[in-house]
Amino acid sequence: MKNAAFTLTAPLLAQPLSWASTAIAAPLKADPAPVVIVAGNLWDGLADNPLGPMELLVENGKISAMAPDVGRPEGARVISLPDHTVTPGFIDSHVHVTLRPELEDKIFDLSSSAKALLGVEALSILLGHGFTTVRDTGDMDIHGYTTCDLARALAEGRIAGPRLIPAGHLISTRGGHGDGEPLLGADSNPWQNSLADGVDEIRKVVRREISRGAQWIKFAGSGGFSSPADDPSQTPYSQEEMNVMVGTARDLGIPATLHVYGDEGIRRALTAGVRGIEHGNLASRDTLTIIEDKGVYLVPTQFAVIRQARLIDDDAFWKAADKPPYVRRKYRKYAAQLMEAAKNIADSKVKIVFGTDIGTFSFDTNNAGEFGEMVANGISPVRALKAATSMAAEMLQMPDIGVLAAGKTADIVAMPGNPFDDISVTEKVDFVMHDGAIHKSPGQG
Ligand SMILES: [Zn+2]
Secondary structure, three states: OOOHHHHHHHHHHHOHHHHHHOHHHOOOOOOOOOEEEEEEEEOOOOOOOOOOOEEEEEEOOEEEEEEOOOOOOOOOEEEEEEEEEEEEOEEEEEEOOOOOHHHHHHOOOOOHHHHHHHHHHHHHHHHHOOEEEEEEOOOOOOOOOHHHHHHHHHHOOOOOOOEEEEOOOEEEOOOOOOOOHHHOOOOOOOOOOOEOOHHHHHHHHHHHHHHOOOOOEEEEOOOOOOOOOOOOOOOOOOHHHHHHHHHHHHHOOOOEEEEEOOHHHHHHHHHHOOOEEEEOOOOOHHHHHHHHHHOOEEEOOOOOOHHHHHOOOOHHHHHHHOOOHHHHHHHHHHHHHHHHHHHHHHHOOOEEOOOOOEOOOOOOOOOOHHHHHHHHOOOOHHHHHHHOOHHHHHHHOOOOOOOOOOOOEOOEEEEEOOOOOOHHHHHHOOEEEEOOEEEEOOOOO
């Protein structure tokens, strides 16, 4: 589609009735009355298996009791979910709420306010999918700080959506994975706030990102598949530059993660002291062992990456994906290596965290599809489910979420069936409670 204004407004205009009629747009505040959730089956985010029938008492946004019978306090609202499995609210640690695949080459055309509207729409959709916390790993508002503003608006209860942890912009070298300029004509000279070459620029950009509200620093430690001018094998930042990137953030109390595919970039980042690795889909077995030994978290975004490798010969898939030809060319080059590395990740003991890269693919697609993709790649259902709950909370250093227990935040979802038997039911979440407020309930759309 050529007209950016049209592609932006079309999905919003197409949806207003269904948007308004679902409960997503409604309650931002916790129910003042106690809520009792009667679960046919419950998984707490930690156990190797579901715990069976269980009840949760929710008061003032917190779980105040979890037991087979929590009683019925005066005035309590009882929600009965006999055929459901109740789990902690899901956490997607790799989203891009200000990005849409069809707008990837229009990032210089859209204003900050247009990107904010994309973000509001995306956040509502993610909450509807059962994601009560998301980390945005790359604001596409390359002049402003939209994801930081959205995080504040959510925290203040001005808009509906999950808890948002902004990682600011993807800090990139000029010509690297996060540089938008190659998408433009050769003689244009755009300004972008997240480019940094050399240690002095890196210090400035990292400090500015954090001052504007970034809670993680994310940088491009290798080339990518979706960018036109580089290759996943390239490692643009030197060891010295990565050390300064991660060290400057660390001195301000902020963890760092990076976009990276292969061994060299991963090893430099591990030396620099990152807390997380995004993608890592070309890591060798030896490199995975180092990640494991260092206790660093890996967000393998398999729905966005490995699925494209597996479907490399599927013309219908690529036609529907509507990507520029260089994307498929790059995936073809690395497809076998990506599939091999996915197997090695499943066989490893690396701390895997759930992340999808949604925004690089359509918000019409349920990002819970990552669960099924992980299981298809040999990751056990319990490991995939922990990756989106307790393990993600550990990586994010947010001990109040990701687990169901007395005293925890009431971020609770439910799905018909049992995800330990059929992982695809994670795409059918029809009960969503966030911070004690019910956003979606079976029968309520
Ligand atoms: Zn991403």
